[in-house]
Amino acid sequence: MKASTTNATEAMARRILSEYGETYAHEAGIGLRDTPAPLYRLLVLCVPLSAPIRASTAVAADGGFASAGPPRRAGTGAPPQIRREHGHRPG
Template sequence: MTVDTITSRLLSEHGRTYAQEAGITLRDKPAPLYQLLVLTVLCSVRINAGTATKAARELFRAGLRTPRAMADSAWQDRVDALGRAHYVRYDESTATALGDGARLVLERWRGDLRRMREQADDDPDALRGLLREVPRIGPVGADIFCREAQAVWPRLRPFFDDRACEVAKGLGLPHTPRGLGRSVPSEDHARLAAALVRVGLSKEAAKELQAA
Protein backbone atom coordinates (compact mmCIF):
# COMPACT_ATOMS: atom_id res chain seq x y z
CA MET A 1 0.00 0.00 0.00
CA THR A 2 1.06 3.57 -0.58
CA VAL A 3 1.61 6.05 2.22
CA ASP A 4 -1.57 7.87 1.18
CA THR A 5 -3.60 4.65 1.34
CA ILE A 6 -2.28 3.69 4.78
CA THR A 7 -2.79 7.15 6.27
CA SER A 8 -6.28 7.33 4.78
CA ARG A 9 -7.19 4.01 6.39
CA LEU A 10 -5.66 5.05 9.68
CA LEU A 11 -7.75 8.21 9.77
CA SER A 12 -10.98 6.56 8.65
CA GLU A 13 -10.73 3.44 10.82
CA HIS A 14 -8.80 4.58 13.89
CA GLY A 15 -8.68 8.37 13.77
CA ARG A 16 -10.90 9.14 16.73
CA THR A 17 -8.96 11.20 19.24
CA TYR A 18 -8.99 10.20 22.88
CA ALA A 19 -10.53 13.57 23.73
CA GLN A 20 -13.46 12.73 21.46
CA GLU A 21 -13.81 9.32 23.09
CA ALA A 22 -13.96 11.02 26.48
CA GLY A 23 -16.76 13.31 25.29
CA ILE A 24 -14.58 16.42 25.13
CA THR A 25 -15.39 18.91 22.39
CA LEU A 26 -11.88 20.26 22.23
CA ARG A 27 -11.56 23.99 21.64
CA ASP A 28 -9.01 26.63 22.56
CA LYS A 29 -11.04 27.54 25.64
CA PRO A 30 -10.31 27.07 29.37
CA ALA A 31 -12.91 24.38 30.17
CA PRO A 32 -12.20 21.88 27.35
CA LEU A 33 -8.45 22.34 27.73
CA TYR A 34 -8.76 21.56 31.43
CA GLN A 35 -10.88 18.52 30.59
CA LEU A 36 -8.06 17.32 28.35
CA LEU A 37 -5.69 17.76 31.28
CA VAL A 38 -7.98 15.62 33.44
CA LEU A 39 -7.99 12.93 30.76
CA THR A 40 -4.20 13.13 30.62
CA VAL A 41 -3.95 12.57 34.37
CA LEU A 42 -6.26 9.57 34.08
CA CYS A 43 -4.17 8.09 31.25
CA SER A 44 -0.91 8.59 33.13
CA VAL A 45 -1.04 5.31 35.03
CA ARG A 46 -0.89 1.72 33.84
CA ILE A 47 -4.55 1.39 32.99
CA ASN A 48 -6.56 0.64 29.87
CA ALA A 49 -7.17 3.75 27.78
CA GLY A 50 -10.84 2.84 27.45
CA THR A 51 -11.19 2.77 31.22
CA ALA A 52 -9.47 6.15 31.46
CA THR A 53 -11.85 7.75 28.96
CA LYS A 54 -14.84 6.24 30.78
CA ALA A 55 -13.52 7.67 34.04
CA ALA A 56 -13.23 11.09 32.42
CA ARG A 57 -16.85 10.86 31.28
CA GLU A 58 -17.96 9.98 34.81
CA LEU A 59 -16.10 12.93 36.30
CA PHE A 60 -17.57 15.30 33.72
CA ARG A 61 -21.04 13.83 34.25
CA ALA A 62 -20.60 14.65 37.93
CA GLY A 63 -20.05 18.29 36.96
CA LEU A 64 -16.26 18.28 37.39
CA ARG A 65 -15.48 20.05 34.12
CA THR A 66 -13.46 23.03 35.35
CA PRO A 67 -10.53 23.41 37.74
CA ARG A 68 -12.74 25.35 40.16
CA ALA A 69 -15.37 22.62 40.21
CA MET A 70 -12.70 19.95 40.67
CA ALA A 71 -10.92 21.86 43.44
CA ASP A 72 -14.18 22.49 45.30
CA SER A 73 -15.41 18.91 45.00
CA ALA A 74 -15.23 16.40 47.83
CA TRP A 75 -12.46 13.82 47.57
CA GLN A 76 -15.00 11.04 48.09
CA ASP A 77 -17.12 12.32 45.19
CA ARG A 78 -14.09 12.05 42.93
CA VAL A 79 -13.35 8.54 44.20
CA ASP A 80 -16.97 7.52 43.60
CA ALA A 81 -16.94 8.85 40.03
CA LEU A 82 -13.76 6.93 39.27
CA GLY A 83 -15.23 3.83 40.86
CA ARG A 84 -18.28 3.97 38.59
CA ALA A 85 -15.89 3.67 35.64
CA HIS A 86 -14.09 0.73 37.32
CA TYR A 87 -10.94 2.83 37.51
CA VAL A 88 -9.57 0.50 40.17
CA ARG A 89 -6.28 0.41 42.11
CA TYR A 90 -5.58 4.06 41.36
CA ASP A 91 -8.91 5.64 42.32
CA GLU A 92 -7.92 7.13 45.67
CA SER A 93 -4.48 8.40 44.63
CA THR A 94 -5.90 9.78 41.38
CA ALA A 95 -8.71 11.56 43.24
CA THR A 96 -6.02 13.27 45.33
CA ALA A 97 -3.92 14.12 42.26
CA LEU A 98 -6.93 15.64 40.49
CA GLY A 99 -7.71 17.89 43.45
CA ASP A 100 -4.09 18.98 43.85
CA GLY A 101 -3.74 19.51 40.10
CA ALA A 102 -6.87 21.64 39.93
CA ARG A 103 -5.55 23.89 42.68
CA LEU A 104 -2.23 24.20 40.87
CA VAL A 105 -3.96 25.21 37.63
CA LEU A 106 -5.97 27.84 39.52
CA GLU A 107 -2.94 29.23 41.33
CA ARG A 108 -0.37 29.14 38.52
CA TRP A 109 -2.49 29.83 35.44
CA ARG A 110 -5.69 31.25 36.94
CA GLY A 111 -7.65 28.30 35.64
CA ASP A 112 -6.69 28.84 32.00
CA LEU A 113 -4.16 26.50 30.38
CA ARG A 114 -3.71 28.95 27.53
CA ARG A 115 -1.58 30.85 30.03
CA MET A 116 0.56 27.73 30.40
CA ARG A 117 1.00 27.67 26.63
CA GLU A 118 1.93 31.37 26.65
CA GLN A 119 4.42 30.77 29.47
CA ALA A 120 6.01 28.07 27.32
CA ASP A 121 6.04 30.47 24.35
CA ASP A 122 4.43 27.69 22.28
CA ASP A 123 7.62 25.63 22.58
CA PRO A 124 6.70 21.92 22.86
CA ASP A 125 9.63 21.03 25.11
CA ALA A 126 8.92 23.93 27.46
CA LEU A 127 5.23 23.04 27.49
CA ARG A 128 6.01 19.42 28.31
CA GLY A 129 8.13 20.61 31.21
CA LEU A 130 5.28 22.70 32.62
CA LEU A 131 2.82 19.85 32.18
CA ARG A 132 5.09 17.61 34.25
CA GLU A 133 4.60 19.97 37.19
CA VAL A 134 0.98 18.80 37.35
CA PRO A 135 0.59 15.94 39.85
CA ARG A 136 0.67 12.48 38.24
CA ILE A 137 1.76 13.73 34.80
CA GLY A 138 5.16 12.45 33.67
CA PRO A 139 6.88 12.34 30.27
CA VAL A 140 4.29 9.98 28.77
CA GLY A 141 1.41 12.06 30.07
CA ALA A 142 2.96 15.26 28.72
CA ASP A 143 3.18 13.59 25.31
CA ILE A 144 -0.47 12.53 25.52
CA PHE A 145 -1.59 16.08 26.21
CA CYS A 146 0.49 17.55 23.39
CA ARG A 147 -0.63 14.89 20.89
CA GLU A 148 -4.24 15.84 21.51
CA ALA A 149 -3.82 19.58 22.09
CA GLN A 150 -2.19 20.10 18.69
CA ALA A 151 -5.72 19.89 17.29
CA VAL A 152 -6.39 23.37 18.71
CA TRP A 153 -2.83 24.62 19.28
CA PRO A 154 -1.41 24.64 15.74
CA ARG A 155 2.05 25.77 16.83
CA LEU A 156 2.57 22.36 18.45
CA ARG A 157 2.25 20.65 15.07
CA PRO A 158 3.51 18.25 13.99
CA PHE A 159 3.55 16.47 17.36
CA PHE A 160 4.16 12.74 17.01
CA ASP A 161 5.84 11.19 20.03
CA ASP A 162 8.16 8.19 20.06
CA ARG A 163 5.27 5.76 20.45
CA ALA A 164 3.47 7.06 17.36
CA CYS A 165 6.68 7.18 15.34
CA GLU A 166 7.55 3.59 16.25
CA VAL A 167 4.15 2.35 15.06
CA ALA A 168 4.49 4.40 11.88
CA LYS A 169 7.83 2.74 11.16
CA GLY A 170 6.28 -0.70 11.54
CA LEU A 171 3.61 0.25 9.00
CA GLY A 172 6.15 1.48 6.48
CA LEU A 173 5.26 5.13 6.96
CA PRO A 174 7.60 8.07 7.48
CA HIS A 175 8.62 7.77 11.10
CA THR A 176 9.75 11.24 12.11
CA PRO A 177 7.40 13.99 13.29
CA ARG A 178 8.22 16.09 10.25
CA GLY A 179 7.76 13.19 7.85
CA LEU A 180 4.46 12.15 9.38
CA GLY A 181 3.35 15.75 9.41
CA ARG A 182 3.80 15.95 5.67
CA SER A 183 1.74 12.82 5.07
CA VAL A 184 -1.62 14.38 6.03
CA PRO A 185 -3.06 17.90 6.25
CA SER A 186 -1.97 19.67 9.41
CA GLU A 187 -5.50 19.73 10.80
CA ASP A 188 -5.37 15.91 10.82
CA HIS A 189 -2.14 15.61 12.82
CA ALA A 190 -3.92 14.93 16.12
CA ARG A 191 -6.17 12.32 14.53
CA LEU A 192 -3.24 10.57 12.84
CA ALA A 193 -1.25 10.56 16.09
CA ALA A 194 -4.21 9.03 17.94
CA ALA A 195 -4.72 6.47 15.17
CA LEU A 196 -1.10 5.36 15.35
CA VAL A 197 -1.30 4.95 19.12
CA ARG A 198 -4.53 2.96 18.82
CA VAL A 199 -3.02 0.64 16.22
CA GLY A 200 0.03 0.21 18.43
CA LEU A 201 -2.26 -1.02 21.20
CA SER A 202 -4.06 -3.51 18.94
CA LYS A 203 -2.09 -6.33 17.36
CA GLU A 204 -5.14 -7.23 15.28
CA ALA A 205 -5.47 -3.73 13.83
CA ALA A 206 -1.77 -3.61 13.02
CA LYS A 207 -1.92 -6.99 11.25
CA GLU A 208 -4.93 -5.91 9.20
CA LEU A 209 -3.14 -2.79 8.00
CA GLN A 210 0.07 -4.65 7.23
CA ALA A 211 -1.74 -7.45 5.39
CA ALA A 212 -3.90 -5.25 3.17
Protein backbone atom coordinates in the same frame (compact mmCIF):
# COMPACT_ATOMS: atom_id res chain seq x y z
CA MET B 1 1.20 29.93 9.22
CA LYS B 2 1.09 29.90 5.45
CA ALA B 3 -2.00 28.50 3.74
CA SER B 4 0.03 25.70 2.14
CA THR B 5 1.44 24.69 5.54
CA THR B 6 -2.04 24.75 7.07
CA ASN B 7 -3.46 22.63 4.23
CA ALA B 8 -0.62 20.10 4.53
CA THR B 9 -1.09 19.90 8.31
CA GLU B 10 -4.84 19.40 7.96
CA ALA B 11 -4.32 16.74 5.29
CA MET B 12 -1.88 14.89 7.53
CA ALA B 13 -4.30 15.04 10.46
CA ARG B 14 -7.10 13.64 8.28
CA ARG B 15 -4.82 10.81 7.08
CA ILE B 16 -3.82 9.90 10.63
CA LEU B 17 -7.42 9.92 11.87
CA SER B 18 -8.63 7.83 8.93
CA GLU B 19 -5.91 5.26 9.53
CA TYR B 20 -5.94 5.12 13.34
CA GLY B 21 -9.48 6.15 14.25
CA GLU B 22 -10.79 8.76 16.60
CA THR B 23 -8.89 10.56 19.34
CA TYR B 24 -9.29 9.94 23.05
CA ALA B 25 -10.77 13.43 23.36
CA HIS B 26 -13.44 12.51 20.81
CA GLU B 27 -14.14 9.20 22.59
CA ALA B 28 -14.56 11.12 25.86
CA GLY B 29 -16.95 13.59 24.21
CA ILE B 30 -14.61 16.56 24.58
CA GLY B 31 -15.17 19.08 21.80
CA LEU B 32 -11.77 20.69 21.43
CA ARG B 33 -11.81 24.47 21.25
CA ASP B 34 -9.34 27.10 22.36
CA THR B 35 -11.29 27.87 25.53
CA PRO B 36 -10.56 26.93 29.15
CA ALA B 37 -13.28 24.32 29.78
CA PRO B 38 -12.45 21.75 27.06
CA LEU B 39 -8.72 22.26 27.56
CA TYR B 40 -9.18 21.58 31.29
CA ARG B 41 -11.23 18.44 30.50
CA LEU B 42 -8.42 17.28 28.21
CA LEU B 43 -5.91 17.88 31.00
CA VAL B 44 -8.07 15.85 33.42
CA LEU B 45 -8.32 13.06 30.80
CA CYS B 46 -4.52 12.91 30.63
CA VAL B 47 -4.30 11.81 34.27
CA PRO B 48 -6.05 8.43 33.93
CA LEU B 49 -4.57 7.97 30.44
CA SER B 50 -1.09 8.13 32.00
CA ALA B 51 -1.93 5.34 34.47
CA PRO B 52 -1.09 1.72 33.69
CA ILE B 53 -4.72 0.86 32.80
CA ARG B 54 -6.58 0.30 29.55
CA ALA B 55 -7.33 3.46 27.58
CA SER B 56 -11.02 2.54 27.48
CA THR B 57 -11.05 2.45 31.29
CA ALA B 58 -9.35 5.86 31.43
CA VAL B 59 -11.89 7.36 29.02
CA ALA B 60 -14.73 5.87 31.09
CA ALA B 61 -13.19 7.39 34.24
CA ASP B 62 -13.14 10.78 32.53
CA GLY B 63 -16.86 10.39 31.88
CA GLY B 64 -17.32 10.00 35.62
CA PHE B 65 -15.33 13.14 36.31
CA ALA B 66 -17.35 15.07 33.73
CA SER B 67 -20.70 13.91 35.09
CA ALA B 68 -19.66 15.00 38.59
CA GLY B 69 -19.80 18.61 37.42
CA PRO B 70 -17.31 21.43 37.55
CA PRO B 71 -14.66 21.48 40.27
CA ARG B 72 -15.27 23.60 43.34
CA ARG B 73 -13.17 26.61 44.10
CA ALA B 74 -9.92 25.87 45.91
CA GLY B 75 -10.31 26.17 49.66
CA THR B 76 -14.02 25.41 49.79
CA GLY B 77 -13.79 21.63 49.73
CA ALA B 78 -12.04 20.98 53.03
CA PRO B 79 -14.15 20.56 56.17
CA PRO B 80 -14.12 23.64 58.44
CA GLN B 81 -11.99 21.96 61.14
CA ILE B 82 -9.20 21.23 58.63
CA ARG B 83 -9.29 24.81 57.33
CA ARG B 84 -9.02 26.13 60.91
CA GLU B 85 -6.11 23.78 61.68
CA HIS B 86 -4.23 25.16 58.69
CA GLY B 87 -4.68 28.79 59.67
CA HIS B 88 -7.78 29.73 57.68
CA ARG B 89 -9.80 32.37 59.48
CA PRO B 90 -13.42 32.82 58.35
CA GLY B 91 -14.52 36.23 57.23
